[in-house]
Amino acid sequence: MPKQRITKEMILEAAFNYAKEKGFEQVVLKNIADEIGCSVQPIYSYYKNMGDLKEQVYGEAMAFYQSFIYSRVDNERLLESMARANVEFAKQETNLFKMLFLNKIDGLNCFSDIYEWMGDKNATKQVMDRYSLSENAAKEIYLMLIIFTHGMANMIAISGANIPDEEIIEYLEKAYRAFIKAHQ
């Protein structure tokens, strides 16, 4: 049998990069095949259909997002650094951000669910300890900062605005301090 010129990894990588550079909507059969420089067959030999490939691309994007965030986490300031990282992600990786966060996510029914979804227990604990707050207060601060962060990230991603990092940090800091102060 002939050796395979095209590997599954090549396809997934090409598709992921296409999503990253051109947007998820551009992940269509012909674009990926052209990108690799092959016909459509190798793709169908590894993936049942395009939906299958797109799911994998989504998974890659999520992994990329997570490593993006975690590589920027400051352990001394979990909440603030995660908020910054999220907005930076929206600014730098707009296509991935839209793909991950501007589409329906199932199973969220109230804000506490949202907290569970994104919540990081350590960050909550850090806020509790640092400001001598109850768990509920810390959770609420966390939740409100997530909402604010999400709003900022969205506006940046949607508008394509190139807002300087200092300004982003400034507003995130202000929101964070305001939410803390409200509980003191």
Place this chain on the structure above:
Amino acid sequence: MPKQRITKEMILEAAFNYAKEKGFEQVVLKNIADEIGCSVQPIYSYYKNMGDLKEQVYGEAMAFYQSFIYSRVDNERLLESMARANVEFAKQETNLFKMLFLNKIDGLNCFSDIYEWMGDKNATKQVMDRYSLSENAAKEIYLMLIIFTHGMANMIAISGANIPDEEIIEYLEKAYRAFIKAHQ
């Protein structure tokens, strides 16, 4: 000449309602024709092409949004009532919200631009007067509440979460008070 059974208004109304009930992506030729119960020709007799019709639908949606917001404004509490109305809009008219706010909007380059875009001078003035704040402080509060509101609206629209109005109001109030308090 035969009298026209189909008017331009019928088409635009059908298309707008389709966008409102089923989502903007569903505004496609055949759906609208079927909805009205006509062929594709009447649509092309009034609109150059589908893009033309979609633009008009977008305009209708914007007008609908504005009257939705203004009908809910409390003149005594401009900022808070507008924030609430925006989140309510995202909750009740999710399809229109996505169409209007989850797509690119040109010409925004920094947060002060965003302020100019959505800014309501009267609301700013009300905050200045009520809390004896400088114009800059009031503007900042306004901007931060817009960001928070947008974040909440987005999360609700995207997740489809049916969060009770009381909870929405509670969090908006908390954010508002926190931003005010930060300046005192």
Place this chain on the structure above:
DNA sequence: CACGTTATATAACATACATTATATAACATT
């Protein structure tokens, strides 16, 4: 009431995409 204008319908054509069928060519095994 015949005629011409035009509103609407039907149907053809174009394009973009996914999917499947067939053809070709590489190479491992004999």
Place this chain on the structure above:
DNA sequence: AATGTTATATAATGTATGTTATATAACGTG
């Protein structure tokens, strides 16, 4: 080197959409 397996390419098919061409039918005007 011949053969069979299979990786890949080319080409056909299907479906959804938009657009345009042709046909039909309504009706105002002479």
